[in-house]
Amino acid sequence: MKPLDITILTTTEDIASINIQRHLLSEFPFKQQLNLEPWDSDLVNRQFFYMPEYIKSDLKSKTALVRFNLIEIEHEFITLDEVAKPNQIHGDILIYASRHRSASERKALLCHTTGNINDDNSFGGRARHVSKGSGILMHYLYKNLLHFVETTPNYAVPVDHEVDHHGPTEFLQPSGFIELGSTETGWKDAEGAKIVAESIIQTGCQIAQNHYIPAQISDLSHSSLLNKQNIKVMIGFGGSHYMPSFQPIIPKGYGFAHTVPKYKIMAVDKQMLQQLMKQTLEPIDGWVVDWKGLNSAEKQHLIPLLEQTDIPIIKVKTLRKQT
Numbered sequence: 533m534k535p536l537d538i539t540i541l542t543t544t545e546d547i548a549s550i551n552i553q554r555h556l557l558s559e560f561p562f563k564q565q566l567n568l569e570p571w572d573s574d575l576v577n578r579q580f581f582y583m584p585e586y587i588k589s590d591l592k593s594k595t596a597l598v599r600f601n602l603i604e605i606e607h608e609f610i611t612l613d614e615v616a617k618p619n620q621i622h623g624d625i626l627i628y629a630s631r632h633r634s635a636s637e638r639k640a641l642l643c644h645t646t647g648n649i650n651d652d653n654s655f656g657g658r659a660r661h662v663s664k665g666s667g668i669l670m671h672y673l674y675k676n677l678l679h680f681v682e683t684t685p686n687y688a689v690p691v692d693h694e695v696d697h698h699g700p701t702e703f704l705q706p707s708g709f710i711e712l713g714s715t716e717t718g719w720k721d722a723e724g725a726k727i728v729a730e731s732i733i734q735t736g737c738q739i740a741q742n743h744y745i746p747a748q749i750s751d752l753s754h755s756s757l758l759n760k761q762n763i764k765v766m767i768g769f770g771g772s773h774y775m776p777s778f779q780p781i782i783p784k785g786y787g788f789a790h791t792v793p794k795y796k797i798m799a800v801d802k803q804m805l806q807q808l809m810k811q812t813l814e815p816i817d818g819w820v821v822d823w824k825g826l827n828s829a830e831k832q833h834l835i836p837l838l839e840q841t842d843i844p845i846i847k848v849k850t851l852r853k854q855t
Contacts, residue, residue: 535583535599536744538736539623539705544577548631548712548719553604555722555729556629562602570604570622575615578604584737596813607659607822610646610656613700624757625669625739626705627732632713639718640690641681641728643673645694647811649792650799657699659687660804665696666706666813667765667787668758671708672738675783676731687723692774693782695791705713706757706813758814763787765814768848769834770822777822781851789813794822797830805837818846836853 542553556562558630562580571579580603601623607615609628618772632642647662657663669692677691710732712724743758769790771777775791782788789812792800819838826834838845 533746536740538625539603551725552629554727557721580626612698613702621703626707628709630711632711634714640713641677644694649796655698657701660702663701664706665703665789667789669786672735676734680727695793704743764817766820768820771825772836777848823847
């Protein structure tokens with residue numbers, strides 16, 4: 533049985549990324565693979581792998597359900613698709629261990645899907661294009677960050693889920709950024725890096741145990757890689773960059789494969805909706821709208837577009853009341 537291949541990307545261009553890498557290698561029994569295959573040696577400096585073993589109820593012996601491939605590159609993540617072609621990036625799922633910058637300069641741990649909803653691609657990726665997103669992946673990245681922060685003594689650092697932004701956008705695999713922020717002090721924070729490392733491994737193991745379909749791994753463009761089980765996969769619209777109205781429902785069984793903030797709603801058109809659907813790994817359970825986070829003109833623009841699809845429109849406050 534082929535294990536689920538999760539590629540963890542780290543880069544020497546990023547202090548936080550190398551900090552997270554250091555904790556992945558110290559906290560878990562990764563082994564260096566001196567042969568860089570199948571990677572291009574012009575792209576990848578080093579490669580490590582780790583294959584935890586589990587016993588599933590339908591199997592009589594231990595089996596490796598997931599293989600973590602940790603690679604180190606020298607290029608900045610957000611423009612990686614400018615130097616690497618899609619066929620040069622390997623794995624079933626990509627997780628970028630990255631830094632986060634913000635004007636507030638506060639410490640924080642974050643996750644998000646990448647993408648450019650409008651014509652602005654000044655931070656990498658293609659304009660008006662989003663990467664392949666996974667509600668399952670984002671559900672577990674966010675939930676595990678929360679879990680490890682809450683269970684770490686004297687570590688009161690905010691956990692946030694961001695809307696789609698920046699690149700890369702051109703790789704074929706479902707992917708997500710998990711980040712350590714937001715200044716050099718935060719990027720060098722050992723406890724935060726340890727939590728991010730633990731969250732990455734926990735996420736991969738949970739996805740492999742609960743959702744992976746090893747008999748149907750050939751086509752990442754459809755939902756055959758993962759079974760949603762009890763996770764509701766959503767696309768969010770409205771609100772601010774850090775999704776304050778959406779975050780409370782995520783631990784209750786929801787995952788946002790993509791989210792469009794209020795300030796980019798007017799850039800959404802029929803083609804963008806089609807792309808959001810195409811670029812979501814799993815079948816979408818609902819368009820979730822932060823009703824109070826949109827003004828009248830934005831609602832009048834967005835809702836008729838959403839109504840042209842077969843996907844239900846759900847107010848986020850309805851889900852918050854239910855959970």
